[in-house]
Amino acid sequence: DAGITQSPRYKITETGRQVTLMCHQTWSHSYMFWYRQDLGHGLRLIYYSAAADITDKGEVPDGYVVSRSKTENFPLTLESATRSQTSVYFCASSGKTGGRDEQYFGPGTRLTVT
Amino acid sequence: GQNIDQPTEMTATEGAIVQINCTYQTSGFNGLFWYQQHAGEAPTFLSYNVLDGLEEKGRFSSFLSRSKGYSYLLLKELQMKDSASYLCVMNRDDKIIFGKGTRLHILP
Numbered sequence: 223d224a225g226i227t228q229s230p231r232y233k234i235t236e237t238g239r240q241v242t243l244m245c246h247q248t249w250s251h252s253y254m255f256w257y258r259q260d261l262g263h264g265l266r267l268i269y270y271s272a273a274a275d276i277t278d279k280g281e282v283p284d285g286y287v288v289s290r291s292k293t294e295n296f297p298l299t300l301e302s303a304t305r306s307q308t309s310v311y312f313c314a315s316s317g318k319t320g321g322r323d324e325q326y327f328g329p330g331t332r333l334t335v336t
Numbered sequence: 337g338q339n340i341d342q343p344t345e346m347t348a349t350e351g352a353i354v355q356i357n358c359t360y361q362t363s364g365f366n367g368l369f370w371y372q373q374h375a376g377e378a379p380t381f382l383s384y385n386v387l388d389g390l391e392e393k394g395r396f397s398s399f400l401s402r403s404k405g406y407s408y409l410l411l412k413e414l415q416m417k418d419s420a421s422y423l424c425v426m427n428r429d430d431k432i433i434f435g436k437g438t439r440l441h442i443l444p
Contacts, residue, residue, distance in 0.1 A: 255432075257434075262436070263436065264423070264434045264435060264436035264437055265379070265423070265434040266434070267431075267432065312378055312379070322366065322367065322427060322430065324369065324381035324384060325379075325381070325432070326381075327378035327379050327380070328378060329377070329378055330377075330378055
């Protein structure tokens with residue numbers, strides 16, 4: 223299917239465990255982003271990537287790791303999950319310079335850390 | 337969001353018109369997006385304004401004043417499906433900054 227997908231859609235994990243959230247897009251967009259959305263904060267940028275093998279920190283990168291070995295995939299790893307990382311995570315992609323083009327969002331992953 | 341202000345909640349009646357305002361800090365400004373987000377769903381793109389003025393897309397219009405650091409989203413002929421959050425999103429130095437969103441409630 224064309225578009226942008228995320229997996230899993232829902233995840234419950236325990237404090238201290240490693241968790242990887244997957245993001246896949248089929249448009250060959252250059253830019254990909256990871257956001258978290260929490261009540262009272264809106265969407266906050268965690269990491270973004272301008273192309274394969276190029277990643278950069280966003281507003282709230284601590285506790286997260288990303289990689290982008292292929293253009294279409296942009297996984298987000300929580301190395302040692304904490305309760306403060308309970309959130310809804312959205313992946314997005316855009317075709318042009320990230321700030322000048324609309325972003326297409328995946329359906330989100332709802333993560334609960336117990 | 338960083339220096340983006342929009343009302344937290346608004347209520348309007350089906351069939352009416354509503355204007356959602358957004359003010360932002362003008363330093364590094366390159367453009368302004370509006371996104372719609374229904375509860376439990378992902379944001380979807382509505383508009384992108386770079387130049388001053390009003391841009392109309394069907395029932396939705398977006399206005400920008402660069403000198404005043406001000407934008408609004410105008411929704412006409414409101415429908416129940418317009419109940420959603422509306423996100424004011426700034427392009428600052430080619431980085432995207434999201435406002436916290438305005439939750440719009442539509443009454444029948």
